[in-house]
Amino acid sequence: MGKRPIVRRRGRGGIFSAPTHRRVESVSYPGLTEAQDGKAVTAVVTELLHESGRGAPLARMSLEKGKEFYVPAPEGLSLNRKISIGESTVEVGNILPLRSIPEGTIVCNIERRPGEGAAIARSSGAYATLVSHSPRGAELKLPSMKSIYLDEKCRAMIGVVAGGGRTEKPFLKAGLKMTFMRARGRRWPRVKGTSMIAASHPHGGGRHRHEGKPTTVSRNAPPGRKVGLIAARQTGRASKSRGIRRESS
Numbered sequence: 001m002g003k004r005p006i007v008r009r010r011g012r013g014g015i016f017s018a019p020t021h022r023r024v025e026s027v028s029y030p031g032l033t034e035a036q037d038g039k040a041v042t043a044v045v046t047e048l049l050h051e052s053g054r055g056a057p058l059a060r061m062s063l064e065k066g067k068e069f070y071v072p073a074p075e076g077l078s079l080n081r082k083i084s085i086g087e088s089t090v091e092v093g094n095i096l097p098l099r100s101i102p103e104g105t106i107v108c109n110i111e112r113r114p115g116e117g118a119a120i121a122r123s124s125g126a127y128a129t130l131v132s133h134s135p136r137g138a139e140l141k142l143p144s145m146k147s148i149y150l151d152e153k154c155r156a157m158i159g160v161v162a163g164g165g166r167t168e169k170p171f172l173k174a175g176l177k178m179t180f181m182r183a184r185g186r187r188w189p190r191v192k193g194t195s196m197i198a199a200s201h202p203h204g205g206g207r208h209r210h211e212g213k214p215t216t217v218s219r220n221a222p223p224g225r226k227v228g229l230i231a232a233r234q235t236g237r238a239s240k241s242r243g244i245r246r247e248s249s
Contacts, residue, residue, distance in 0.1 A: 005193075005201050005224050018185025022052040025070045027109070028117035029095065029155055030063065032085060040086040043069075045079055045093075053184045055124035056163045071109055072122045074159030085155075092159040098130065098138040099152035105130050107156035110140065114153040125164025128156075193227060202227055 009016070032041050043061040046068075051058050059073035061083070076092045077083075083093040087100055101107060108127045109118035121128045121143060131139040137149040171177045174189075181188035198205030202225055206212055215228035216235060229235060 005227055016185060016187050019052060019183065022183075024049060024051040024058055026117075027058075027071055027122060028069055029071070029109075029111065029115075030067060030069050030085070031115055040084040040088040043083050043085060045073075045077060045081045045083070048073055048077075048079065055166050056122070056161045071118055071157065072124075072161050074108055074157060075162045075164070076159065077162070090158055093157065095155050095157050097152065098140075098150060098154050098156055099133070101130050101138075101156065101158070103130055103132050105158065106160060107140075107158055108161045109157040110150070111154040111156065112150065114151055114155075116154075118157070122161060124161055124166045127160040130156075 041063065043063050045059050046062045047060040048057050049060065054072075056072040058070050059077055060068055060070055062068050074092055081093060083095065084091075085095045086097075088094050088096060090096065090101060090105060095109075098107075098110075106127045106129055108121045110120040110128060111117060112119040120140075126143050128143065129141045131141050131147065133139075133152070134149070138152050138154070139147055139149055141147050171180070178188065193201035193203030194206075194209045194211060196204035202213075203211045203215070211228075216232045217226055217228050217230055219231040221230075
């Protein structure tokens, strides 16, 4: 007997689950009433550390009252560096509301909603550009080149997230790729179903590496059969004549 299909083995847990016990802490911004009232609050960078499964380094910030929070470190941030949270100067590492940031500034670790915490542009080398201030809100150009409008009260950090260019270096060895995928809880390597035997995959078997049956499958198919194009509305390229009704002469 062969192995069960991957879609079925993932339900067992453990083998494809992310090692969350090695995570440091969730990324967030502190909820400070002083910063909301317009007063700047000072925080100090106490440690720069690595988190398993995250490409950017994490910076541990300590506030004056002893409270700590974590945030992806921007380029140029160093230990014992003091940053300001709230209405302050536009410097690398400072956390300001979008209404206080001038147009054309590069920001990262942006909140999607006021008080939510860093949610946008927080991967290694990521940043967004503040394009303009409008009645709809602050217009931001995301790393995907898409523009969105956010509330002016949302906070963002000045600068670019450190670790840029990390993906430009190839893995070179399969063992390094395996370690990377295991840290993120991803299934790897990915093998085509047609390359397997019939006992290991519904698409397996046959001499000519052909499925031999439709690759579309129902949404309600059981685990083990639910492989391929799941609940596909159509396959292949759309016909030019699709949706055009010919008029009868």
